[in-house]
Amino acid sequence: MSYFNALIREVKFTAHDRSVRLWFALIFILSTIAVGFGLIEVERQNTTINALIKTNQQERILESEKLKDWGSSAYYNFHLTYDRPSDFAYAAMGQRDVQPWKHRIRLLALESQIYERDVGNPSIALVGRFDFAFLAAFIMPLVLIMLLYDLKTSEKAAGRHHLLEATAGRPFSFWFLRAAIRVAGLFLCLIVPLIVTGIMAETAISTLLLACLFIFAYILFWAALCFIISAWQKPGSLILMTLIAIWVSTSVILPAGARLMIDQSVSLPSGSDILMLQRETVNDAWDLPREVTMEAFFEHHPEWSSYEPIKSSFEWQWYYAFQQVGDQQTEPLSTAYQEGRLRRNGIATWVSLIAPPSLLERTLQSLANTDLKASIRYEKEVRAYHAALRAFYYPKFFHNEPFDAALLEKLPTFESILH
Amino acid sequence: MTTLSSIKLIKKIWLIAANEWQYWLRSHLSLGATGIFLVLILTTSFLTTAHMDSENHLRSHQQSEAEETFLSQPDRHPHRMVHYGHYLFRTPAPLAIFDPGLDPVTGQAIFLEGHHQNSVMFAESTASADLGGLSWLNPALVYQLFAPLVLLLVGHSSVVREREAAGLLPLLALGISPHTLVFGKALALLLFSLLLLIPLLISSTMAFMSGESSMTLLLLFLNYAIYIAIWVVLTLLVSIAFTKRSTVLAAMTGLWFSFSLVLPSIAVSITADTVPVAGKIETDLAMLSSLRKLGDGHNANDPAFQQLRADVLKKYNVERIEDLPVNFRGIVAMEGEQKLTKVLNEFANLRMAAELSQTEHLADYGWLTPMLAITVISRTLAGTDLAHYHRFQREAEAVRLAFVQGLNRAHIETLSYEDDINRNKNEDAWQRARVDAANWQVLDAFQFNTASLTERINSASPSIRILLAWLIALLGLLLWSCKRVMP
Numbered sequence: 001m002s003y004f005n006a007l008i009r010e011v012k013f014t015a016h017d018r019s020v021r022l023w024f025a026l027i028f029i030l031s032t033i034a035v036g037f038g039l040i041e042v043e044r045q046n047t048t049i050n051a052l053i054k055t056n057q058q059e060r061i062l063e064s065e066k067l068k069d070w071g072s073s074a075y076y077n078f079h080l081t082y083d084r085p086s087d088f089a090y091a092a093m094g095q096r097d098v099q100p101w102k103h104r105i106r107l108l109a110l111e112s113q114i115y116e117r118d119v120g121n122p123s124i125a126l127v128g129r130f131d132f133a134f135l136a137a138f139i140m141p142l143v144l145i146m147l148l149y150d151l152k153t154s155e156k157a158a159g160r161h162h163l164l165e166a167t168a169g170r171p172f173s174f175w176f177l178r179a180a181i182r183v184a185g186l187f188l189c190l191i192v193p194l195i196v197t198g199i200m201a202e203t204a205i206s207t208l209l210l211a212c213l214f215i216f217a218y219i220l221f222w223a224a225l226c227f228i229i230s231a232w233q234k235p236g237s238l239i240l241m242t243l244i245a246i247w248v249s250t251s252v253i254l255p256a257g258a259r260l261m262i263d264q265s266v267s268l269p270s271g272s273d274i275l276m277l278q279r280e281t282v283n284d285a286w287d288l289p290r291e292v293t294m295e296a297f298f299e300h301h302p303e304w305s306s307y308e309p310i311k312s313s314f315e316w317q318w319y320y321a322f323q324q325v326g327d328q329q330t331e332p333l334s335t336a337y338q339e340g341r342l343r344r345n346g347i348a349t350w351v352s353l354i355a356p357p358s359l360l361e362r363t364l365q366s367l368a369n370t371d372l373k374a375s376i377r378y379e380k381e382v383r384a385y386h387a388a389l390r391a392f393y394y395p396k397f398f399h400n401e402p403f404d405a406a407l408l409e410k411l412p413t414f415e416s417i418l419h
Numbered sequence: 420m421t422t423l424s425s426i427k428l429i430k431k432i433w434l435i436a437a438n439e440w441q442y443w444l445r446s447h448l449s450l451g452a453t454g455i456f457l458v459l460i461l462t463t464s465f466l467t468t469a470h471m472d473s474e475n476h477l478r479s480h481q482q483s484e485a486e487e488t489f490l491s492q493p494d495r496h497p498h499r500m501v502h503y504g505h506y507l508f509r510t511p512a513p514l515a516i517f518d519p520g521l522d523p524v525t526g527q528a529i530f531l532e533g534h535h536q537n538s539v540m541f542a543e544s545t546a547s548a549d550l551g552g553l554s555w556l557n558p559a560l561v562y563q564l565f566a567p568l569v570l571l572l573v574g575h576s577s578v579v580r581e582r583e584a585a586g587l588l589p590l591l592a593l594g595i596s597p598h599t600l601v602f603g604k605a606l607a608l609l610l611f612s613l614l615l616l617i618p619l620l621i622s623s624t625m626a627f628m629s630g631e632s633s634m635t636l637l638l639l640f641l642n643y644a645i646y647i648a649i650w651v652v653l654t655l656l657v658s659i660a661f662t663k664r665s666t667v668l669a670a671m672t673g674l675w676f677s678f679s680l681v682l683p684s685i686a687v688s689i690t691a692d693t694v695p696v697a698g699k700i701e702t703d704l705a706m707l708s709s710l711r712k713l714g715d716g717h718n719a720n721d722p723a724f725q726q727l728r729a730d731v732l733k734k735y736n737v738e739r740i741e742d743l744p745v746n747f748r749g750i751v752a753m754e755g756e757q758k759l760t761k762v763l764n765e766f767a768n769l770r771m772a773a774e775l776s777q778t779e780h781l782a783d784y785g786w787l788t789p790m791l792a793i794t795v796i797s798r799t800l801a802g803t804d805l806a807h808y809h810r811f812q813r814e815a816e817a818v819r820l821a822f823v824q825g826l827n828r829a830h831i832e833t834l835s836y837e838d839d840i841n842r843n844k845n846e847d848a849w850q851r852a853r854v855d856a857a858n859w860q861v862l863d864a865f866q867f868n869t870a871s872l873t874e875r876i877n878s879a880s881p882s883i884r885i886l887l888a889w890l891i892a893l894l895g896l897l898l899w900s901c902k903r904v905m906p
Contacts, residue, residue, distance in 0.1 A: 263548060
């Protein structure tokens with residue numbers, strides 16, 4: 001019972017501390033702002049995607065008079081692909097400001113289209129949005145430090161330290177209780193807006209629970225660190241500086257050094273090499289005898305090798321074959337580029353174990369599907385969709401099927417790739 | 420005031436400043452914090468310089484390779500070269516070794532071809548290991564973020580220490596006025612700031628050697644000095660306002676992370692929400708209906724070119740296209756490209772103007788935190804801001820139009836109409852419908868350069884005014900609060 005009384009007493013004490021109330025209010029307001037803006041941005045991206053789907057559809061109808069055969073149909077039909085923000089993206093926008101989440105593609109060589117970037121204003125991407133992941137991973141520890149660093153020293157300075165320890169009976173549990181109440185209060189102020197927004201956005205409960213669990217573990221880590229360091233018999237300012245130094249090392253210096261080393265040790269093919277090779281292959285095809293291109297094409301697509309070329313000055317079949325051969329030639333480079341990025345990302349995951357702020361931010365981003373993996377997953381979906389479009393058109397090309405605009409209704413949709 | 424007493428006053432101020440320095444020299448904390456800062460800024464400067472240097476070489480190399488490839492193409496139909504296209508690479512500005520600015524988040528390469536304006540591809544951040552926004556450390560960020568931190572660690576105690584140790588009374592009793600005391604402390608901190616700024620001179624020297632003007636470097640230095648001076652005054656203000664050293668430190672730390680981390684990104688969120696900008700696909704789709712009216716430049720029979728046909732026939736006083744001394748298909752291609760480019764540029768300009776106004780809107784939040792003001796000034800003076808990214812896109816567009824129209828001119832003047840329309844008849848006809856590779860010389864060597872200093876100062880000046888206003892307002896506040904320096 002006395003323990004319960006002590007708890008009540010400490011809660012009251014904490015509630016009466018003006019500076020503690022101030023920090024709690026600050027975190028609550030910041031958390032609300034962060035998820036609020038997150039929600040608005042998710043909404044906007046969804047609206048943009050819906051509007052684009054509609055406009056693209058209208059555009060296709062307007063262009064439909066240009067379609068005279070299967071070849072021109074594939075040439076003039078642009079298809080919209082997109083990566084919708086997840087139900088938890090409001091908490092961590094992650095890579096969505098630097099990686100494209102919408103692409104408009106057609107049946108030409110994919111490698112010449114997939115690296116187009118429609119990512120908006122780079123000034124916005126550079127500073128970065130104020131999202132919940134940033135708040136929780138980088139700002140919250142600083143506030144926690146402010147709440148905990150002078151727990152003992154301030155009482156010492158006020159001359160109450162010995163009195164408190166004497167009356168509390170067990171000094172350790174007394175300080176522990178006081179710290180625990182502050183940590184719990186901060187945790188609540190941080191996650192209540194997150195959860196309320198989550199309920200509004202119909203986020204999966206499991207995602208929310210996992211996020212809270214990770215944040216709780218993270219807050220415990222910093223609390224333990226503050227508790228250990230503030231136990232030093234040193235002046236408060238020294239304790240504060242030490243804690244800030246730890247924050248600076250784990251949030252800035254370690255990640256910066258690690259990023260440099262990872263980029264240095266995992267080399268990627270240069271993007272321009274991919275583009276140049278692609279262009280050379282596609283352009284050379286105009287000068288090469290058509291058989292050379294067709295042979296290279298049939299090597300990968302033996303199922304069409306029975307195709308009889310038509311005697312004409314221009315042949316769509318050959319045109320799309322050399323587009324595909326262009327992709328085939330670039331495939332090793334382009335795969336290496338993708339795998340290299342994934343490898344860098346993989347190492348970064350391990351390295352972030354020693355940089356907890358990066359670890360939490362990355363974890364929340366991966367929960368929100370806004371990390372690098374998610375954006376490469378989207379790239380793969382675009383590739384899969386492009387392949388599905390080829391699978392739709394190729395039988396029509398290589399069996400010389402007569403053009404029938406009604407059949408275009410059966411074109412695969414991007415939605416069908418996602419499911 | 421007589422000369423003698425003012426000399427005495429200056430002496431007193433110097434004495435207080437010297438005392439403060441002696442105190443710092445005895446304090447492990449001050450020495451440690453300064454040491455760590457200097458190591459950090461020097462390491463970052465070195466690494467950023469090395470990185471930007473290698474990027475510079477790589478992209479310049481890629482640029483000359485792209486030019487060689489284009490120029491070494493064999494004899495061809497000129498329109499083939501229009502589609503063959505060309506690449507441009509954005510080389511970093513000399514001062515990117517200090518402030519890379521938008522470089523990591525903007526594309527480095529652009530493919531130029533007829534009839535399209537492509538986006539700039541391959542940003543460094545797309546491929547780099549992602550360890551959070553703060554992992555993109557560079558010398559400018561070290562100054563913007565950590566110079567204030569070191570300053571507050573070293574300087575927070577300046578006034579409050581005297582108060583806590585009950586040293587104020589004797590000082591004031593000695594006839595040192597509160598103003599003199601605060602000026603002395605301020606002088607000490609300002610001299611300390613100059614020490615922190617020395618590594619900036621090293622980066623500046625390197626940039627100077629790669630062609631940056633000394634005027635830019637001086638301006639950059641002055642602005643960083645103002646930014647740090649703002650933090651000096653803030654530190655003194657807070658040190659005067661509170662009676663406990665730990666309260667001062669806590670308040671300063673709170674101010675530091677609010678100003679440098681919280682407010683800038685909140686400003687970004689507000690801006691992105693209140694001044695949204697349409698993306699490229701949205702703009703492209705909006706543009707298509709304007710483009711449809713133009714006609715297809717590949718098709719000389721497109722009704723959109725009827726008027727052109729009549730005009731050309733009249734000009735050369737002939738009845739039929741075949742009788743023209745020039746290639747009408749080339750004329751159509753040139754006219755089509757010209758009209759198309761007009762529309763493309765119209766929409767591209769709209770998009771860039773929208774992005775620019777969004778960025779200017781963001782810069783207005785410099786009134787909220789001096790951090791935003793200095794980042795804008797720094798990027799603008801360094802030539803790594805949005806305006807320079809747009810400049811690259813505009814220059815790329817000029818290069819695109821120039822070589823495409825150059826090729827179209829060759830199409831008009833050196834390829835006969837008859838060979839042209841018969842090109843698909845047989846292999847021989849295909850071979851005949853070509854022009855000499857000497858015509859590929861329409862391509863000029865490209866080197867991306869920063870805008871003139873006047874232009875850069877113009878776009879930085881709103882933020883410079885904001886930064887100055889911060890300093891003046893805080894100085895006023897400091898003068899006013901000197902009377903609070905009472906024991």
